[in-house]
Every structure is written in structure tokens, then in C-alpha cells.
Amino acid sequence: VRPGTILTDAASVKVAVVAALEARWTTTGPVVGAHPIAGSEASGAEAARGDLFRGRRCIVTPTPTSDRAAVARVAELWAGVGASVEEMTPAVHDEILARVSHLPHVVAYALVGAVGDMVIDGRRTLDYAGTGFRDTTRIAASPVPVWRDILLANVTPVRAALAELRVELDELERLLAAGDAAGLEAVIGRARDVRRRFGTGES
Amino acid sequence: VRPGTILTDAASVKVAVVAALEARWTTTGPVVGAHPIAGSEASGAEAARGDLFRGRRCIVTPTPTSDRAAVARVAELWAGVGASVEEMTPAVHDEILARVSHLPHVVAYALVGAVGDMVIDGRRTLDYAGTGFRDTTRIAASPVPVWRDILLANVTPVRAALAELRVELDELERLLAAGDAAGLEAVIGRARDVRRRFGTGES
Numbered sequence: 273v274r275p276g277t278i279l280t281d282a283a284s285v286k287v288a289v290v291a292a293l294e295a296r297w298t299t300t301g302p303v304v305g306a307h308p309i310a311g312s313e314a315s316g317a318e319a320a321r322g323d324l325f326r327g328r329r330c331i332v333t334p335t336p337t338s339d340r341a342a343v344a345r346v347a348e349l350w351a352g353v354g355a356s357v358e359e360m361t362p363a364v365h366d367e368i369l370a371r372v373s374h375l376p377h378v379v380a381y382a383l384v385g386a387v388g389d390m391v392i393d394g395r396r397t398l399d400y401a402g403t404g405f406r407d408t409t410r411i412a413a414s415p416v417p418v419w420r421d422i423l424l425a426n427v428t429p430v431r432a433a434l435a436e437l438r439v440e441l442d443e444l445e446r447l448l449a450a451g452d453a454a455g456l457e458a459v460i461g462r463a464r465d466v467r468r469r470f471g472t473g474e475s
Numbered sequence: 476v477r478p479g480t481i482l483t484d485a486a487s488v489k490v491a492v493v494a495a496l497e498a499r500w501t502t503t504g505p506v507v508g509a510h511p512i513a514g515s516e517a518s519g520a521e522a523a524r525g526d527l528f529r530g531r532r533c534i535v536t537p538t539p540t541s542d543r544a545a546v547a548r549v550a551e552l553w554a555g556v557g558a559s560v561e562e563m564t565p566a567v568h569d570e571i572l573a574r575v576s577h578l579p580h581v582v583a584y585a586l587v588g589a590v591g592d593m594v595i596d597g598r599r600t601l602d603y604a605g606t607g608f609r610d611t612t613r614i615a616a617s618p619v620p621v622w623r624d625i626l627l628a629n630v631t632p633v634r635a636a637l638a639e640l641r642v643e644l645d646e647l648e649r650l651l652a653a654g655d656a657a658g659l660e661a662v663i664g665r666a667r668d669v670r671r672r673f674g675t676g677e678s
Contacts, residue, residue: 309605329603364596371590372604376611379582382643384666386636387574393567398673400532401575402512404614408579411607412663412670420660427651433589434648440585445637448630457623460615463587467615470601 277301278342280349282308284369285425286333286362294335302339304346305362307331307369308355313413326354333362370429375437377419378430380412480504481545483552485511487572488628489536489565497538505542507549508565510534510572511558516616529557536565573632574639580622581637583615 279297283289283305290305297303310328312319330350334343347357360368387405390397398405423430447456482500486492486508493508500506513531515522533553537546550560563571590608593600601608626633650659 309603312606328605331603360596360598364598367595368598368600368603371593371595371600372608375589376586376608378644378647379586380611380670381663381666382640382647383579383582384670385643385646385662386639387578388666388669390574390639392570392574393563395563395567395571397571397574398669400512400534400571401673402531403515405575405579406673407610407613408583409670409673410610412666414667416660416664416667419663420656423651423659424654424656427654431648431651434644434651436589437585438644440588441581441637441641443588444581444585445634448626448634448637451627451630453623453627456626457619459588460584460622461619463584463591463615464617464619466591466601467583467587467612470604470609470612 273300275300278304278339278345280304280306280346282306284373284422286331286365288425290333290335290362294337298337302342304338304342305333305335306346306350307333307365308350309373310355313411315415315418323354325350328355330355330357331365332357332359333365334359335362366426367429367432370426370433371436374423374426374430375433377411377414378423378434379437380409384409384412476503478503481507481542481548483507483509483549485509487576487625489534489568491628493536493538493565497540501540505545507541507545508536508538509549509553510536510568511553512576513558516614518618518621526557528553531558533558533560534568535560535562536568537562538565569629570632570635573629573636577626577629577633578636578640580614580617581626581633582640583612587612587615 278301279293280303281289281293284307286305286307290303293303293305308325308328308330310325332343332347332350334340343359350357383405387397387401444456444459447459481504482496483506484492484496487510489508489510493506496506496508511528511531511533513527535546535550535553537543546562553560590600590604646662647659650662
């Protein structure tokens with residue numbers, strides 16, 4: 273490390289990480305937060321793939337004190353491995369990722385926790401799970417310490433996202449309790465439309 | 476249709492379907508409920524695959540009045556396309572499927588509903604979703620009238636499963652609010668272990 277060395281990262285949470293790095297590193301050189309949105313539940317060098325970042329987004333999260341030349345170099349690094357680079361503030365990044373990444377992990381943990389070891393009439397429920405359950409819970413296999421830390425480092429947006437999810441669950445529960453076929457069709461129809469626009473995502 | 480013709484089905488809910496069929500068909504011939512646990516969010520003849528049932532479970536759900544010879548013939552049909560056939564009562568089937576299939580659909584609808592059209596700082600959150608969100612919500616793309624009917628035809632077990640999910644969400648919320656790293660690690664660690672035992676399920 274020489275004076276002027278740029279410190280960057282690839283963490284899934286940016287407010288806490290960038291603040292901590294800026295507080296401790298800036299006497300040495302510039303800090304630039306980054307988060308490539310790519311990966312799987314796998315981890316470690318054996319899970320490496322040369323095309324992991326190609327065509328994926330990488331969010332770079334400068335702050336008002338960021339060195340613009342350093343931001344440009346980090347953006348260049350990510351563009352160099354094929355990522356589509358975009359800037360936003362750490363706070364906006366964390367609010368968005370709480371919805372599209374952190375909340376789905378919480379949901380997957382809850383789903384596996386609820387069904388997990390359940391036995392009905394002497395049968396392990398999980399033995400009867402198909403591809404739907406498998407896909408819905410895949411991310412629950414992610415590394416535990418990583419996700420413990422992500423959720424705690426972004427706890428306020430994650431709890432807000434969880435509250436938003438509960439509103440939707442309450443509405444579905446209400447429609448089920450009422451036997452409201454038309455209302456249920458409207459809610460799941462909207463979800464289907466949004467999900468289909470999002471694409472099948474075979475990659 | 477001749478006298479003695481066996482009526483069977485492949486629906487995802489068995490109590491309501493088998494009761495309705497037994498009430499209306501048994502003057503003609505025997506009724507045998509069945510549910511092959513295989514499929515995807517796709518539907519229609521164009522989504523057909525010759526190996527769809529190979530190595531998958533098919534649940535056959537006789538009742539006390541079922542004709543055993545007819546049950547054996549239906550079991551043979553499913554074994555003939557490669558399924559592993561198992562018998563259970565319609566009620567046990569519906570309780571199990573509520574957990575491993577119907578609940579994950581409700582969760583996927585809620586997740587897509589919560590994140591769906593959300594805009595944060597002028598950005599569509601869904602544009603930043605990765606493979607985790609994609610997998611977790613894939614089943615929300617399933618045919619709407621089919622899932623409206625499945626959920627309503629199995630409403631009591633589905634609501635019970637939803638209540639069980641809420642217990643898990645409450646616990647995760649409590650740990651997040653308390654900043655309880657050890658507790659969070661224990662809960663998501665258990666979910667990770669269960670999910671890993673379940674397998675990666677690339678098929």
C-alpha cells in the first residue's frame with residue numbers, strides 16, 4: 273500500500289461499509305464503494321466463473337467527498353470485466369438492495385424454517401417438495417456469516433422491506449379468509465404480470 | 476365412457492377434488508385421485524417434455540371407498556412414465572402440499588407484490604434484482620386461474636402454513652430489531668443446513 277492507493281470493495285451493503293472505510297482509510301488514499309450485482313449461493317475460489325460479471329450491473333457509490341478520478345478508475349475496472357456500471361448514493365443502494373436481495377433472503381430463511389423439519393402423518397414434508405420450493409429457497413443456502421452481517425449492517429431498510437412484505441401477506445391472507453376469488457385473481461395476476469415482464473432469467 | 480371407466484386426475488389439491496369426483500362419478504366407475512409432483516411455471520402443450528415425470532413422485536390418494544384394482548391401474552400408469560408412486564390420504568396430501576408448494580406460491584406473490592412497481596430515488600427497484608430475486612419469485616409466473624383455484628380449494632391448510640411462516644418472520648424480525656448476531660446466525664444457519672441437505676436441484 274502506497275500513499276494514494278485506492279481502497280474499494282464489493283460488499284452488498286454500502287452505507288455502513290463506505291462510512292467505515294472513509295473513516296479509517298482516507299489518510300492513505302481515496303475510498304470508492306462498489307457492489308457488483310452478480311453471484312450465486314456458492315462461494316470461494318472454486319465457484320469462480322470468468323463470465324460472472326458480464327452483462328450484470330455494478331453499482332458504484334461515491335459520496336460527496338469521493339475522489340472523482342478514483343471513482344472513474346473503479347468504474348473502469350468493473351466495465352473491464354463486462355459489467356454495466358451505474359452510480360448512486362450508498363443510501364439509495366441500500367434501500368434498493370434491501371428490497372430485491374436482502375428481503376428475498378429473509379423470506380427464504382423463513383420458508384425453510386417453517387417447512388424445514390416438519391413431519392406430517394409420519395412423512396417429512398420436505399421429501400415432497402418440487403422445483404418450486406427448491407428455487408424459492410435456493411438462496412437460503414448462502415454463506416451464513418456473510419448474510420448475518422449483510423442483514424445486520426442494513427437493518428433499517430431490511431425491516432422496512434419486511435414491513436412492506438407483511439402488508440402483501442396480510443392482503444393475501446384476507447382474500448383467502450374471505451374466499452374472495454376475484455380479489456385473489458387480481459392480486460396474483462398483477463404479481464404474475466410483473467414477474468413475467470422481469471423474464472425467465474435462464475442464464 | 477363405459478360403465479366401469481376409471482376417472483382420475485392430476486390436480487394439486489386432493490380433498491376437494493376427490494370428494495367432488497366421488498360424489499358425481501361413482502355411478503359410472505371408480506375414482507382415483509393422483510398428483511404428480513412435477514412441472515414448472517410453464518403451461519400448455521408447447522411446454523410438454525417427455526421426461527417430465529421421470530424420477531419425480533406421484534401421490535395417489537385413495538379413500539376408504541376406493542376400488543383397489545383401479546388404484547393399482549392408476550399407480551401403474553404413473554410408474555409407466557417413470558414416476559415414483561406413493562399412497563396417502565387426500566387430507567395428508569393437502570397438508571403437505573400446502574407447506575411445500577402452495578405456501579411458496581403465496582410467498583412469491585407477496586414478494587413480487589411488495590417489490591413490484593416500487594421506485595426509489597427515480598429508479599425502478601426491480602431493475603436491480605439479481606438471480607436471487609429471480610429464482611425466489613419464478614413461481615409467481617404460474618397460470619393465474621390455476622393458482623387462484625388451488626389456493627381457494629386448499630384454504631385451511633394454506634392459512635395454517637401461512638401462520639407458520641409468520642412465526643418464522645416474527646422471529647427474524649425480532650432478531651433484527653435486537654441486533655442479535657448470534658441468534659440470527661443460529662436461525663439462518665439452521666435454514667442453510669436444511670436447504671443444503673435438500674440439494675441444489677439442477678435438473
